[in-house]
Amino acid sequence: MKARFPFAVVFYVIAAQIGHAQDPLPSWNDTASKKAIVAFVEKVSKEGSPDFVPAPERIATFDNDGTLWAEQPIYFQFAFVIDRIKALAPKHPEWKTKEPFASLLKGDMKGVAASGEKGVMTMLAATHAGMTTEEFSRTVADWIATARHPKTGRPYIEMVYQPMIELLAYLRANGFKCFIVSGGGIEFMRPWTEKVYGIPPEQVVGSSGKLKFEMRDGKPVLVKLPEINLIDDKAGKPVGIQMHIGRRPIAAFGNSDGDQQMLEWTMAGDGSRFALIVHHDDAEREWAYDRKSHVGQLDKAWDEAVAKGWTVVSMKEDWKTVFPAR
Amino acid sequence: MKARFPFAVVFYVIAAQIGHAQDPLPSWNDTASKKAIVAFVEKVSKEGSPDFVPAPERIATFDNDGTLWAEQPIYFQFAFVIDRIKALAPKHPEWKTKEPFASLLKGDMKGVAASGEKGVMTMLAATHAGMTTEEFSRTVADWIATARHPKTGRPYIEMVYQPMIELLAYLRANGFKCFIVSGGGIEFMRPWTEKVYGIPPEQVVGSSGKLKFEMRDGKPVLVKLPEINLIDDKAGKPVGIQMHIGRRPIAAFGNSDGDQQMLEWTMAGDGSRFALIVHHDDAEREWAYDRKSHVGQLDKAWDEAVAKGWTVVSMKEDWKTVFPAR
Numbered sequence: 001m002k003a004r005f006p007f008a009v010v011f012y013v014i015a016a017q018i019g020h021a022q023d024p025l026p027s028w029n030d031t032a033s034k035k036a037i038v039a040f041v042e043k044v045s046k047e048g049s050p051d052f053v054p055a056p057e058r059i060a061t062f063d064n065d066g067t068l069w070a071e072q073p074i075y076f077q078f079a080f081v082i083d084r085i086k087a088l089a090p091k092h093p094e095w096k097t098k099e100p101f102a103s104l105l106k107g108d109m110k111g112v113a114a115s116g117e118k119g120v121m122t123m124l125a126a127t128h129a130g131m132t133t134e135e136f137s138r139t140v141a142d143w144i145a146t147a148r149h150p151k152t153g154r155p156y157i158e159m160v161y162q163p164m165i166e167l168l169a170y171l172r173a174n175g176f177k178c179f180i181v182s183g184g185g186i187e188f189m190r191p192w193t194e195k196v197y198g199i200p201p202e203q204v205v206g207s208s209g210k211l212k213f214e215m216r217d218g219k220p221v222l223v224k225l226p227e228i229n230l231i232d233d234k235a236g237k238p239v240g241i242q243m244h245i246g247r248r249p250i251a252a253f254g255n256s257d258g259d260q261q262m263l264e265w266t267m268a269g270d271g272s273r274f275a276l277i278v279h280h281d282d283a284e285r286e287w288a289y290d291r292k293s294h295v296g297q298l299d300k301a302w303d304e305a306v307a308k309g310w311t312v313v314s315m316k317e318d319w320k321t322v323f324p325a326r
Numbered sequence: 327m328k329a330r331f332p333f334a335v336v337f338y339v340i341a342a343q344i345g346h347a348q349d350p351l352p353s354w355n356d357t358a359s360k361k362a363i364v365a366f367v368e369k370v371s372k373e374g375s376p377d378f379v380p381a382p383e384r385i386a387t388f389d390n391d392g393t394l395w396a397e398q399p400i401y402f403q404f405a406f407v408i409d410r411i412k413a414l415a416p417k418h419p420e421w422k423t424k425e426p427f428a429s430l431l432k433g434d435m436k437g438v439a440a441s442g443e444k445g446v447m448t449m450l451a452a453t454h455a456g457m458t459t460e461e462f463s464r465t466v467a468d469w470i471a472t473a474r475h476p477k478t479g480r481p482y483i484e485m486v487y488q489p490m491i492e493l494l495a496y497l498r499a500n501g502f503k504c505f506i507v508s509g510g511g512i513e514f515m516r517p518w519t520e521k522v523y524g525i526p527p528e529q530v531v532g533s534s535g536k537l538k539f540e541m542r543d544g545k546p547v548l549v550k551l552p553e554i555n556l557i558d559d560k561a562g563k564p565v566g567i568q569m570h571i572g573r574r575p576i577a578a579f580g581n582s583d584g585d586q587q588m589l590e591w592t593m594a595g596d597g598s599r600f601a602l603i604v605h606h607d608d609a610e611r612e613w614a615y616d617r618k619s620h621v622g623q624l625d626k627a628w629d630e631a632v633a634k635g636w637t638v639v640s641m642k643e644d645w646k647t648v649f650p651a652r
Contacts, residue, residue, distance in 0.1 A: 056526055133568055177528070190572045200382055201572030202503070202528075211568055213561040213587055220590045222568050229569070235539040242459055242537055242548050243555070244570060246516045246527030261539055264546045 024170040026320070027163040033276075033318045036311045037167065040274040044250065045174040051272040055175035059249040061205075061241060061262060062168070064182035064189060066255040066296040067278055068197060069160040070149075072287040075295060076156050077184050080143055084127040092126075101126075125226035129209055132221040133187060141191045154326070157196045161278075162324045164253075168197055176251070179203045181240055183233035183258050187224070205240045207232045237262035255280065260301035263310065275310040277301060282315040285322045350496040352646070353489040359602075359644045362637045363493065366600040370576065371500040377598040381501035385575040387531075387567060387588060388494070390508035390515060392581040392622040393604055394523060395486040396475075398613040401621060402482050403510050406469055410453040418452075427452070451552035455535055458547040459513060467517045480652070483522045487604075488650045490579075494523055502577070507531045507566055509559035509584050513550070531566040533558045563588035581606065586627035589636065601636040603627060608641040611648045 028034040043051040044058065065071040085095070085104055095101035100119035103111025112119060128136065149159050168178050180189060180199055186206030193199045208229040211222045232240040238261050241249065251274040252259070252266035263275040279298065281288050290298040305312050315322060354360040369377040370384065391397040411421070411430055421427035426445035429437025438445060454462065475485050494504050506515060506525055512532030519525045534555040537548045558566040564587050567575065577600040578585070578592035589601040605624065607614050616624040631638050641648060 056520070059528075179528075186569075186572070194382070202385075202505075202570065204572060208569065211565045213564045213591070220564065220587065220594050222564055222591075238539045238546065238548055239537045243512075243534065244528065246512070246530060261546065265539070265548075268546050 024173065025163065025166050027166055029318055029320055031318050033311050033313045037170075037274075037276070040251070040272065041171065041174050041176075044272050045176075053250055053271060056177075057247065057250065058171075058174070058176040059179065059245060059247060060171050060176045060251040060253070061179045061181040061245075061249040061266070062164070062252075063254040063256070063259045063262070064180050064184050064206075066280065067161075067253055067259070068164050068168075068180070069156070070286065071296050072289070073150065073295075075184070076149075076159070077188050079147065079150075079156075080140070080188065081123050081127050083143060083147060084139070085123065088126070124209075128185060128187075129224045129226035132223055133211065134221070136187055136224055137191050140188055144192050152323075154323070157192055158324060158326075160196060160324065161319075162321050163319045164278075165197065165324070167253075168199070171251075172198065177203065179205060179241075179245060179249075181205045181232065181237050181252075181262055183207055183231070183236075186232070205232060205244045207236075233258045235261050238265035241265065250274065252276070253278070254301070256296040256298050257301045258296075260304060263301065264304075267308070267310075275305070275308075276313060277305050277310060278313045278315065280315060282319075282322065284316075286315055350499065351489065351492050353492055355644055355646050357644050359637050359639045363496075363600075363602070366577070366598065367497065367500050367502075370598050371502075379576055379597060382503075383573065383576065384497075384500070384502040385505065385571060385573060386497050386502045386577040386579070387505045387507040387571075387575040387592070388490070388578075389580040389582070389585045389588070390506050390510050390532075392606065393487075393579055393585070394490050394494075394506070395482070396612065397622050398615070399476065399621075401510070402475075402485070403514050405473065405476075405482075406466070406514065407449050407453050409469060409473060410465070411449065414452070450535075454511060454513075455550045455552035458549055459537065460547070462513055462550055463517050466514055470518050478649075480649070483518055484650060484652075486522060486650065487645075488647050489645045490604075491523065491650070493579075494525070497577075498524065503529065505529045505531055505567075505571060505575075507558065507563050507578075507588055509533055509557070509562075512558070531558060531570045533562075559584045561587050564591035567591065576600065578602070579604070580627070582622040582624050583627045584622075586630060589627065590630075593634070593636070601631070601634075602639060603631045603636060604639045604641065606641060608645075608648065610642075612641055 025034055043049050044053040046052060062068055065075055082104060085101060089095055089105055095105060100112045100115035100123060144157055147156055148154065149156055152159065171178055178199055180193060182189060184206050186204055186208045189204050189206055190201040193204050194201065210225040210227040210229045212225055213220060213222055230236060230240055237259065241262065248269045249266045250272065252263050253276045254263060255278040267273050267275050279290065280286060289296065290302065351360055369375050370379040372378060388394055391401055408430060411427060415421055415431055421431060426438045426441035426449060470483055473482055474480065475482055478485065497504055504525055506519060508515060510532050512530055512534045515532055516527040516530050519530050520527065536551040536553040536555045538551055539546060539548055556562060556566055563585065567588065574595045575592045576598065578589050579602045580589060581604040593599050593601050605616065606612060615622065616628065
């Protein structure tokens with residue numbers, strides 16, 4: 001009873017063993033943060049361990065902006081909004097005198113900011129609604145392939161954190177299912193998260209607008225409406241998790257007060273759990289901001305992390321590298 | 327360079343080969359329906375085939391009521407609602423004179439029906455809202471473990487279709503990711519779909535109410551509100567698919583007009599696609615109903631299936647067995 005391909009099988013087994021023997025998190029310094037991650041992953045994935053968690057329940061959720069990719073000097077989705085408004089402006093001559101478009105087209109960001117939440121909703125409606133889901137997906141895919149970060153000149157999908165990419169792969173290799181749970185738009189992330197993070201569209205949770213099914217020339221389409229369905233931020237994150245995943249994560253990763261409730265929800269379950277906050281304290285290699293920042297403010301969640309012993313990652317101390325090598 | 331466990335590996339390889347050689351759909355008769363299923367699965371999962379679809383895109387969606395389990399004499403979730411109202415009645419003396427509760431508690435189903443859509447919403451609010459997601463989940467789990475079908479006396483989770491259970495396993499074995507997309511409640515299905523169908527909570531899409539995150543005695547909870555979030559039926563099914571999955575299925579399975587738009591949405595994509603409708607034409611082993619039925623009406627979707635050459639399964643002709651052996 002000889003098997004036909006023992007060599008190939010043996011090769012994979014050995015490769016897997018070598019893989020495990022190597023450091024799965026080479027971009028992390030050998031500090032307490034890394035040790036806490038590895039200790040957690042090993043105890044929940046080792047059969048027979050008192051902290052063992054069956055693979056289907058190994059759900060991990062990740063914030064995106066500031067946790068998996070950068071969010072300075074402005075949220076990248078806002079850079080997309082600005083580029084879209086500029087691109088669509090020739091078709092909207094009325095925008096020259098209509099706020100917040102008029103200020104934005106003149107490059108007057110203070111004027112845009114003055115338009116407040118209403119201005120944001122107006123810009124979102126103009127750039128994220130009124131087209132089909134497929135049209136929007138293509139627009140995002142085109143933008144992400146060509147747009148460049150204003151400071152580094154790199155494509156936005158290279159503004160991701162190498163240590164977090166390794167962490168995603170490490171968790172997956174240990175039977176975890178990783179989800180994004182972001183305040184960003186669900187349809188803005190899905191066109192590229194599978195390629196960049198290995199996270200497929202069905203594992204992306206985000207803010208969303210309502211959709212409408214209709215027939216156009218005998219073909220069904222889904223039209224994006226200018227109405228909010230879910231704001232997947234702060235108290236909306238546990239809601240998004242329940243809506244989409246339907247079970248409580250055992251590990252959650254964030255960087256700001258927008259992630260506080262997700263971390264609380266994760267930690268309030270039974271058994272072994274893990275919460276991590278990325279602290280942006282590296283002005284040299286990335287940016288340094290926390291309690292007073294308008295983008296990715298980290299204040300209350302930081303206090304809670306310290307009080308409860310959650311892992312707080314110092315980008316400066318814990319990360320060997322920040323962005324992927326060019 | 328000898329591997330440590332070639333025997334175990336070889337055993338699994340051989341077991342997998344034997345498994346593949348056996349009929350993966352033993353409860354299906356060898357008719358055109360079965361042949362169409364197998365032909366589709368083989369062509370999309372065979373690398374090098376002109377119809378090959380990469381595994382991550384092999385998304386299949388299944389309606390639940392009437393497609394994976396029975397739906398007669400009433401939708402099983404409605405049986406749950408009735409049982410819950412009876413169980414909660416002692417705490418609600420006012421229900422004795424308040425419709426539709428008064429009629430229901432007297433067993434007057436015509437009176438309940440007369441309360442119309444408003445009555446349904448009132449009963450749903452009384453039984454599906456006002457508690458936390460965890461409390462509701464436990465209530466469903468308790469009910470499904472004890473309640474019995476009025477005609478067969480079997481637990482509801484044994485009122486599932488054996489041929490469809492085999493189909494789910496066959497698709498999974500060929501790299502498909504199977505989702506439920508049901509008009510039924512998402513939180514009503516999730517407590518048992520993993521055990522019964524092998525479909526985890528995060529792959530269940532259904533109708534849902536809004537949720538609210540709040541702190542109770544310092545512990546975070548999600549409270550079920552009496553407000554509709556999504557009616558995942560008819561034109562709501564493609565919406566639910568896009569919201570939750572974010573990519574178009576390549577195969578969809580239903581049994582009623584409530585599934586028509588899901589099948590249309592699935593078939594309108596590029597490449598090889600598959601649509602199937604289960605026709606309930608077996609009064610002896612199950613029930614026979616279609617165009618005039620109040621439950622699981624199959625009328626327009628049937629016409630479209632015939633016109634477009636979708637696979638229409640005759641329970642009577644195509645299925646060797648209907649329910650799992652006792």
